[in-house]
Amino acid sequence: MSDVPFPGTGEVLPLARPKEPVTGLLAWVSSVDHKKIGIMYLLASLVFFGAGGIEALLIRIQLAWPMNTFLSPRTFDQIFTMHGTTMIFLVAVPVLTGIANYLVPLMIGASDVAFPRLNALSLWLLMFGGLLLYFSFIAGGAPAAGWFSYAPLSEKAYSTSPGVDYYSLGLLIAGIGSVIAAINLIVTIIKLRAPGLSVRRLPLFVWMVLVTQILIILALPALNASLVMLLIDRRLNAHFFQAQSGGSAILWQHFFWAFGHPEVYIVVLPAFGMISEVIPVFSRKPIFGYEYVAASTVAIGALGFLVWAHHMFVVGLGHSIDTMFAISSMLIAVPTGVKIFNWIATMWNGSIRLTTAMLFAVAFLIVFTIGGLSGVTLAVFPIDWQVTDTYYLVAHLHYVLFGGTVFGIFAGLYYWFPKMSGRMLSEKLGRWHFWTMLIGFNMTFFVMHFLGLMGMTRRVYTYPNLPGWGLLNMIATIGAVIMGISSLIFLCNIVVSLRQGEVAGDNPWDGWSLEWATTSPPPVHNFDRIPPIRSRRPLWDLAHPENPDWKHEH
Amino acid sequence: MLNNSPFSPASPEAQAITHLFIFVGIVILAIFVLVATLVLYAVIRFRHRPDGAEPRQVFGNSRLEKTWTIGALLTVAVICIFAIRTMHEADASPRPGEKPNLVIVAHQWWWEARYPESSVVTADEIHIPVGKPWLVELKSADVIHDWWVPDLGRKMDAIPGHPNHFWIQADKPGTYLGTCAEYCGAQHAWMRIRVIAEPEAEFKTWEQQQLEVPPIPVSGEAAAGSKLFNDLTCVNCHTVAGTPAQADIGPDLTHVASRETLAAGRLKDTPENLGKWISNPQAYKPGAHMPDFNLNPAQVQELVAYLETLK
Ligand code: HEM
Numbered sequence: 001m002s003d004v005p006f007p008g009t010g011e012v013l014p015l016a017r018p019k020e021p022v023t024g025l026l027a028w029v030s031s032v033d034h035k036k037i038g039i040m041y042l043l044a045s046l047v048f049f050g051a052g053g054i055e056a057l058l059i060r061i062q063l064a065w066p067m068n069t070f071l072s073p074r075t076f077d078q079i080f081t082m083h084g085t086t087m088i089f090l091v092a093v094p095v096l097t098g099i100a101n102y103l104v105p106l107m108i109g110a111s112d113v114a115f116p117r118l119n120a121l122s123l124w125l126l127m128f129g130g131l132l133l134y135f136s137f138i139a140g141g142a143p144a145a146g147w148f149s150y151a152p153l154s155e156k157a158y159s160t161s162p163g164v165d166y167y168s169l170g171l172l173i174a175g176i177g178s179v180i181a182a183i184n185l186i187v188t189i190i191k192l193r194a195p196g197l198s199v200r201r202l203p204l205f206v207w208m209v210l211v212t213q214i215l216i217i218l219a220l221p222a223l224n225a226s227l228v229m230l231l232i233d234r235r236l237n238a239h240f241f242q243a244q245s246g247g248s249a250i251l252w253q254h255f256f257w258a259f260g261h262p263e264v265y266i267v268v269l270p271a272f273g274m275i276s277e278v279i280p281v282f283s284r285k286p287i288f289g290y291e292y293v294a295a296s297t298v299a300i301g302a303l304g305f306l307v308w309a310h311h312m313f314v315v316g317l318g319h320s321i322d323t324m325f326a327i328s329s330m331l332i333a334v335p336t337g338v339k340i341f342n343w344i345a346t347m348w349n350g351s352i353r354l355t356t357a358m359l360f361a362v363a364f365l366i367v368f369t370i371g372g373l374s375g376v377t378l379a380v381f382p383i384d385w386q387v388t389d390t391y392y393l394v395a396h397l398h399y400v401l402f403g404g405t406v407f408g409i410f411a412g413l414y415y416w417f418p419k420m421s422g423r424m425l426s427e428k429l430g431r432w433h434f435w436t437m438l439i440g441f442n443m444t445f446f447v448m449h450f451l452g453l454m455g456m457t458r459r460v461y462t463y464p465n466l467p468g469w470g471l472l473n474m475i476a477t478i479g480a481v482i483m484g485i486s487s488l489i490f491l492c493n494i495v496v497s498l499r500q501g502e503v504a505g506d507n508p509w510d511g512w513s514l515e516w517a518t519t520s521p522p523p524v525h526n527f528d529r530i531p532p533i534r535s536r537r538p539l540w541d542l543a544h545p546e547n548p549d550w551k552h553e554h
Numbered sequence: 555m556l557n558n559s560p561f562s563p564a565s566p567e568a569q570a571i572t573h574l575f576i577f578v579g580i581v582i583l584a585i586f587v588l589v590a591t592l593v594l595y596a597v598i599r600f601r602h603r604p605d606g607a608e609p610r611q612v613f614g615n616s617r618l619e620k621t622w623t624i625g626a627l628l629t630v631a632v633i634c635i636f637a638i639r640t641m642h643e644a645d646a647s648p649r650p651g652e653k654p655n656l657v658i659v660a661h662q663w664w665w666e667a668r669y670p671e672s673s674v675v676t677a678d679e680i681h682i683p684v685g686k687p688w689l690v691e692l693k694s695a696d697v698i699h700d701w702w703v704p705d706l707g708r709k710m711d712a713i714p715g716h717p718n719h720f721w722i723q724a725d726k727p728g729t730y731l732g733t734c735a736e737y738c739g740a741q742h743a744w745m746r747i748r749v750i751a752e753p754e755a756e757f758k759t760w761e762q763q764q765l766e767v768p769p770i771p772v773s774g775e776a777a778a779g780s781k782l783f784n785d786l787t788c789v790n791c792h793t794v795a796g797t798p799a800q801a802d803i804g805p806d807l808t809h810v811a812s813r814e815t816l817a818a819g820r821l822k823d824t825p826e827n828l829g830k831w832i833s834n835p836q837a838y839k840p841g842a843h844m845p846d847f848n849l850n851p852a853q854v855q856e857l858v859a860y861l862e863t864l865k
Pocket residue numbers: 052053056057059060080081083084085087088091092146147148394397398401402405406444457458459460480483
């Protein structure tokens with residue numbers, strides 16, 4: 001593979017890239033093909049999802065009944081810290097980067113990302129960062145200061161094991177990888193779109209990836225800088241975050257959440273993007289209000305930088321600051337609500353096919369709304385003063401991260417798996433996966449709202465036998481076990497379908513964006529030819545010459 | 555079931571938050587019902603039929619977009635107004651220079667309470683007079699902790715180098731349970747709070763009793779225990795009024811036997827449990843900052859006899 005036809009033009013440009021070895025492990029490890037890298041991202045996140053999931057189960061077993069002694073306090077603290085850190089940094093971010101990596105070039109009709117070698121570098125930095133984080137378990141103890149590692153608890157004086165050092169280094173390395181990947185995707189989207197694919201015709205998934213990557217570039221440096229400062233505190237005895245010697249514990253929180261809140265949108269916007277692709281195709285209608293969905297994404301991205309102190313309502317920053325951040329946080333509910341209504345309007349009067357992908361998308365609409373609405377209660381800061389740092393908050397964050405991001409990802413995986421592998425996932429196993437996941441999820445996390453309202457705080461390794469606590473915790477644990485089984489069904493589905501799944505063909509769902517215009521899986525250079533692009537749905541135009549979209553779009 | 559919850563308020567401050575919560579709760583419930591109904595209706599009503607031709611292609615509708623954007627903005631605005639009103643009721647700002655009635659210092663993993671007017675010092679169990687708004691100053695001796703007694707109002711972080719203030723008040727006598735709400739290390743789970751609200755007269759009696767200096771025992775096991783307490787470095791961490799023990803790494807023990815629980819809610823305060831705790835604190839709160847002294851049973855018995863005189 002040395003010459004690649006330049007998309008759309010038929011012109012052949014020589015690409016200075018190493019030749020892809022044809023087979024074997026080396027073909028993967030040495031690959032700079034965005035599709036292989038995308039799949040490796042997905043596999044890495046799947047492995048980390050397994051680790052984070054096992055940690056979640058350990059947490060739930062320990063909390064199944066009052067005064068349980070299954071895990072020691074120190075082990076429990078390491079496990080919940082690693083669970084949160086893994087799920088955020090090693091699952092949610094890379095799984096979305098992986099999907100973006102695989103799909104963005106295909107959706108914009110390019111043959112690869114702008115910088116294929118850098119792309120490989122980001123992947124391997126992520127893997128190295130993740131392994132370094134996990135290495136801490138055998139190198140003196142995993143970090144145990146929570147996923148946001150508040151100072152001064154994370155300082156040497158209170159966290160004596162090297163865990164926090166591994167946390168800082170691991171996240172720093174993975175974070176640099178994320179920034180590189182972000183630059184790569186942004187340049188790709190700006191520079192490599194096929195002729196005719198103007199910004200206003202970009203698939204919404206690509207729009208949301210673009211906004212997300214800009215958020216990454218702006219937000220991650222705040223985290224990276226504070227991790228370095230924390231390392232300097234811990235290793236070189238500085239005192240950025242130590243009040244006793246002139247530093248400030250609150251400073252860490254500002255730095256962390258200046259990154260941490262945009263991060264929340266970094267892991268949820270791409271899921272919005274996938275939902276915005278899945279719902280139209282399975283409703284057989286174009287997305288309702290394309291411009292509004294795209295613009296609300298930009299609004300969410302921008303507002304996302306103005307809300308960080310809503311994680312700090314109980315720090316005592318004063319009423320005026322609390323009020324400002326409450327207002328900006330509640331404002332974010334508006335563009336989010338706009339999206340929900342647009343998705344529903346897309347389904348309205350459609351012809352809805354309840355495939356597993358669509359089931360996950362529909363469930364997403366409902367569970368994500370629950371998470372968003374409990375988020376409004378948290379933005380109303382006097383309520384936050386009562387419920388923050390309790391299981392009510394744990395419920396909220398899982399409704400958005402699991403019900404939002406993870407359900408969105410499942411919808412996307414069922415939708416694009418045929419493109420990636422050439423075979424369909426089994427719908428039968430898919431349905432088992434979906435229903436068990438939905439039931440387990442709500443069993444685990446819905447009851448947590450009540451636990452929080454009954455006074456149970458988060459991050460406790462055990463709890464006294466207060467009325468009702470034992471029962472609700474047991475329900476949550478049973479739900480977690482059901483989710484564990486559900487994940488195994490999903491894994492089975494992948495393995496079985498890869499071998500014996502129905503052959504997909506180019507466009508099994510009758511999709512409309514460019515990735516469906518090539519073979520499944522696509523050839524190394526992605527496209528032999530690109531259909532003319534005169535609207536947002538080039539494949540619709542092709543199939544419906546009597547009623548093409550470009551007659552309606554302007 | 556609803557005890558010690560944001561929905562069992564026992565102070566004007568907590569009450570204000572409960573009202574706001576109920577109001578916002580109704581609003582979000584209505585929105586949820588609307589969204590869920592629309593979604594489920596769409597899924598059932600517009601389900602693909604086998605004869606299915608492609609449906610009519612609709613691209614959007616600006617009027618609808620404007621309607622729901624403005625609708626959402628209005629809802630948010632109303633909620634904001636209520637939130638700001640509640641803020642003043644639930645967390646009035648103290649007058650500048652106002653002296654606190656109570657100073658609470660959070661330690662890994664217990665609460666120190668000081669009453670500046672009477673100079674009472676106690677730990678984990680905080681007595682207050684019923685019906686009086688008291689200003690509390692909240693500090694930390696080490697990492698960040700968080701004061702939370704749901705019946706009585708808001709949470710507040712205890713942050714090193716950043717003292718915070720909040721109001722505490724209870725309308726009715728009773729024991730209100732709370733806990734540290736900010737993760738603070740190994741024993742975060744056992745950093746519980748009891749607030750005991752009493753009528754003024756009983757509160758005054760309690761204060762008087764706390765101010766008494768317990769006599770140093772002169773004979774029997776208690777006397778031996780008192781000597782042990784000095785010899786075994788207990789004095790390096792604890793305070794017992796009227797003795798050389800004047801440290802505050804651990805709770806003030808001057809009246810330890812008058813408390814209801816030990817070690818921030820971990821054990822009931824009985825002579826038996828006191829013995830268990832001092833023979834092996836690490837078995838009950840692994841990681842706590844009180845070492846295991848490998849005491850022999852006789853020593854434990856003597857120490858307990860002594861501690862039991864500290865009423
Ligand atoms: C497999 C199902 C899952 C279960 C049963 C589960 C369970 C839990 C529980 C019980 C906690 C609270 C720990 C504590 O406060 O002591 C927790 C914390 C957390 N979870 Fe999950 N979780 C699951 C999946 C996820 C996913 C998919 C994500 C993100 C994408 C996630 C992100 C987090 C985060 C960020 C925390 C906070 C950690 C911290 O307090 O430092 N979890 N999880």
